[in-house]
Amino acid sequence: NLILVLIFSLLLSFFEFIRGSILTGFPWNLFVYSFSENLSFIQMLSVFGTYGLNLLCINFFLLPSILFLYKTRSEVIFSSFLFIIFLSFFLIGNSRLKDASIVSSFDQGGLIKTISSKVEINRFYNFDNEEDIINQLIGLSNPDKDVPTIFIWPEGVITSTYLNDISKYKDLFEVFSDKHLIIIGINDLVLDEQNKIYNSLALFDNQLNLKSLYYKNKLVPFGEFLPLESLLSKIGLRSVAYNYQSFSRGIDRDIIKIKNNGFNLNILPLICYEIIYSGKLSKTNNFNLIINISEDGWFGKSIGPSQHFTHSIFRAIEEGKSVIRSSNNGISAIIGPKGKVIKIHESTEGGVLITKKLEKLNKLTIFSSYGRNNIFFYLVVIYISLIFFLKRTGR
Known part of the structure; x- marks a missing residue:
């Protein structure tokens, strides 16, 4: 028995x-x-x-x-x-x-502002108000030109403009200074024989010069791509994403290193539901912060955003790293390496989470070590x- x-x-x-x-x-x-x-x-x-x-x-x-x-x-x-x-x-x-002895605080070198926005999901079908959305996000960011700051915007907040065209909004970003960096969720169109589209996390300076770029590795089946597309498309099935064209998958998940303006961060980038994959975030431990940007509007008024957020807590404990989560229409938060929610904002309305110091474990977790x-x-x-x-x- x-x-x-x-x-x-x-x-x-x-x-x-x-x-x-x-x-x-x-x-x-x-x-x-x-x-x-x-x-x-x-x-x-x-x-x-x-x-x-x-x-x-x-x-x-x-x-x-x-x-x-x-x-x-x-x-x-x-x-x-x-x-x-x-x-x-x-x-x-x-x-x-x-046990406070296993955790210590470290000054990341400046402020980190995590934007929690409430931009309606219908922006994916109405591209006329993109400039208004950017102005809304800049308003939430409220940049101070004298203070070194990293701004984290959610996934997919800019929907009709591709990465290589983002400079057309350069004048809107004049409120930022050379002490600022902005993380933005944006699509990238790579013009080749297949014209591939990538869901990406991009790091820009105040002049919208690209400093680092990550392509999402784990795509949502039937949402961002159609499995067995060459076969299933023949019987009328389509991806619901981006005018029925599947996104392409990124191959690598490289650490984003920020070492300027006093910052000293090694960031593991994750987009949306990539945070749910236990043990598959990274093959290395050479990062001190996990940043997860997400669009949770697809869940509607269900329990989905809360369940999605819970995965961030689990990953923080497993990896022993702080997690910063920026969500549109969901839960944004700063989570310590023991899973304690330090700051949180639910996207019933727009808001911002500001942190000066992050926490780190003084040694690796058993899970990440073995x-x-x-x-x-x-x-x-x-x-x-x-x-x-x-x-x-x-x-």
């Missing part, structure tokens, strides 16, 4: 891993997200990661079936042991939250070994 419980937990968690990995993957609302409101418990993400803790959670959720359906001595011992493990997770997590999702497979090996042990001993 214990063997069946372990096998079921193992198989279900493995299918959850497959769901988040095969093809484009969609690891949305795994069982472990049931604990998203308990910051103490989810501190264990720093050890096991989302998939590893998901396996243990499934086992925990099966605990009542063991207690009420099977009552042999070994089953009671196993259930008690599992209960003690989970109780220890809460206690260890609570202790970690209170191969990230490798931790899940270590647990799988342990479970398989335990299953064979119980089978051999007849328990």
Whole structure:
């Protein structure tokens, strides 16, 4: 009976891993997200990661079936042991939250202003008001020419202008100074044989000179691209994005380094739902800040924006890095490396989050130190070994 419980937990968690990995993957609302409101418990993400803790959670959720359906001595011992493990997770997590010695603040060199906007989703179909939208974002940014500042604007706020044409708005950006940098979500049209379009995160100076560029790697199926497009387009299926043309996928996710005007930041850029992919954000640890820009208007008035935001908290704990999230029609926030929400703004109206200092862990998390999702497979090996042990001993 214990063997069946372990096998079921193992198989279900493995299918959850497959769901988040095969093809484009969609690891949305795994069982472990049931604990998203308990910051103490989810501190264990720093050890096991989302998939590893998901396996243990499934086992925990099966605990009542063991207690009420099977009552042999070994089953009671196993259930008690599992209960003690989970109780220890809460206690260890609570202790970690209170331990100020594992976290330190660092001055990033200036202000970071995170813009939380409320631009209606119909801008994707009405391009006449783009200049008004830019003026609205500049108003929220409220730049001070004497203060070094990085401004973070949400994903896709500029919809009808491509990256190579953004300079036409140069006069609007005269309110910024050479002490300023602006991160903007904008589409880039690469003129070649295929005329590829990329959903991008671009870093500009005050003259709208491009300083750094990131192309989104993980595209939304049927939203940003059509899987098996050459086949499915023949039967009338289209991507709902950008005049029915699929976006192209970026290949690399390079760290954006900002080392001027006193800033010393290594930024891991993420666009929209790229934040949901546990263990797949980066192959390195040479970044000290995660920036996630997003458009959450597609969720409408559902619980989607809150669920999307929760993933940012999980990634912060796993990676042990601060996360800055700039969302249009969603939740913008500054999240510390232990998942604590330092500042938050819901896009019921436009707003701005300002920070001078960020937090960092004094050492890497176990999850990020030992191969990230490798931790899940270590647990799988342990479970398989335990299953064979119980089978051999007849328990």
